Amino acid sequence: EAQVTQNPRYLITVTGKKLTVTCSQNMNHEYMSWYRQDPGLGLRQIYYSMNVEVTDKGDVPEGYKVSRKEKRNFPLILESPSPNQTSLYFCASREGVGNEQFFGPGTRLTVL
């Protein structure tokens, strides 16, 4: 089954404790991205990647890092999480510029 998977689905952590949210797709898509969803703000892009070792900042990259060492994986790293990073995070992938974007199920992160 074609899908985007994210882990963990739910995470509660404390300020300053490094964490990684994994994202993996099995569709051989070139493009992958991370979004955060906050009430009243819709989804905002954090980072995106056009291919292996090619990443770029989205609209709200501060406090986040990403890497793309393999085509199928695009982890999101929070080196020192803060409470304002409490949010619902979505990973997505797509094949080409005009194509549909497939979303993962979301990761709900709470930073205390």
Place this chain on the structure above:
Amino acid sequence: AQSVTQLGSHVSVSEGALVLLRCNYSSSVPPYLFWYVQYPNQGLQLLLKYTSAATLVKGINGFEAEFKKSETSFHLTKPSAHMSDAAEYFCAVRPAGSARQLTFGSGTQLTVLP
């Protein structure tokens, strides 16, 4: 730069009534436009997309949207609402040919009343 405005953060309709969710965009180049639906505690699912072909786009679950360049709009409609349509709906834009990902509107929560 591109942006999306969804008018009305909450819309309520009666079951069987017309659904109209509004979306206006701005883009410096011809856009690709999308509507996504998000059911409670789930990810986003694509309803339909416009990528410079027919201006009237039909999607899943009986939804359709019309691209109107002169009005910079891409409103989502459904002739007859069903209880199962209750969800949050997001309009999104990406400049045609761009590698960037989508820019989303703030969302419209649709409530369907019995």
